[in-house]
Amino acid sequence: MSYADARPSFALTPWVRRLIAANTVVYLLTITVFTGVWFPQMFAFAPSAALTQPWTFVSYMFVHGGFLHLAFNMLMLFFFGPAVEEQMGGRAFIGYYLFCGLGGAVLSFVIALFAPVAPFVGASGAVFGVSLAFALHWPDAPIFVFPLPVPIKAKWLVIALATIDLALAVLPASDGVAHLAHLGGFLFGFLYLRAGALARRVPRRAQTRRTRARALSLQGGAEPSRRREPRRAGRSDEALQAEIDRVLDKISATGLGSLTPEERQLLADRSRQLRQH
Numbered sequence: 657m658s659y660a661d662a663r664p665s666f667a668l669t670p671w672v673r674r675l676i677a678a679n680t681v682v683y684l685l686t687i688t689v690f691t692g693v694w695f696p697q698m699f700a701f702a703p704s705a706a707l708t709q710p711w712t713f714v715s716y717m718f719v720h721g722g723f724l725h726l727a728f729n730m731l732m733l734f735f736f737g738p739a740v741e742e743q744m745g746g747r748a749f750i751g752y753y754l755f756c757g758l759g760g761a762v763l764s765f766v767i768a769l770f771a772p773v774a775p776f777v778g779a780s781g782a783v784f785g786v787s788l789a790f791a792l793h794w795p796d797a798p799i800f801v802f803p804l805p806v807p808i809k810a811k812w813l814v815i816a817l818a819t820i821d822l823a824l825a826v827l828p829a830s831d832g833v834a835h836l837a838h839l840g841g842f843l844f845g846f847l848y849l850r851a852g853a854l855a856r857r858v859p860r861r862a863q864t865r866r867t868r869a870r871a872l873s874l875q876g877g878a879e880p881s882r883r884r885e886p887r888r889a890g891r892s893d894e895a896l897q898a899e900i901d902r903v904l905d906k907i908s909a910t911g912l913g914s915l916t917p918e919e920r921q922l923l924a925d926r927s928r929q930l931r932q933h
């Protein structure tokens with residue numbers, strides 16, 4: 657399924673809408689009510705003070721250093737977030753978002769054990785993790801990046817962003833951007849998605865056996881057993897078994913309703929043979 661088929665354009669999903677609203681409200685409060693320097697000091701992530709201010713592992717994601725900082729992060733969330741939320745589901749999406757943001761703080765905290773890391777704010781780590789999930793689900797989706805005249809595939813855009821962040825993180829740059837937080841979001845996002853993929857992976861043999869048992873039971877038969885039915889060496893039996901396997905795989909992929917009358921008759925005959933043994 658392509659990205660264009662996955663969701664309507666410019667449709668906000670519930671958690672994306674809430675996150676954009678929360679970040680915007682916090683920013684408005686910082687420029688109207690909480691204008692003192694105490695606010696960023698209280699909620700920004702400073703690795704040197706993280707153990708005494710543990711809430712900053714999360715709170716820093718909702719504080720931004722200026723309008724352009726906020727606009728950039730929310731624009732990325734607006735574009736990448738809805739498709740990823742629909743793909744994951746709301747609860748998994750917000751968990752993934754916060755996990756990636758936490759990754760930005762954790763990686764910075766670890767690096768600060770060996771080198772100085774300045775305090776930082778912003779949702780970049782979480783948003784970059786969302787962009788990674790988007791690129792993994794829709795790697796060839798075209799992304800228009802101003803001022804480039806042609807679109808870039810999502811996978812190449814994310815790779816370029818990660819490469820630039822890595823280069824600027826190791827070079828003695830002083831651009832005021834929390835590149836370690838970006839990399840932490842990428843890293844934790846990759847680990848999260850990889851762990852989820854491994855957890856969903858079911859051994860093919862067990863899955864096929866359960867599918868066959870269900871298909872045969874729906875046809876009134878039982879799952880074939882090697883102890884009940886001796887192995888036969890005839891070529892015709894092998895061809896018949898191959899055809900049955902094909903039909904069962906079709907049921908697994910598209911359901912019983914997709915079978916032709918001939919395929920249904922084949923399963924019925926096979927079920928009748930099994931009951932006679």
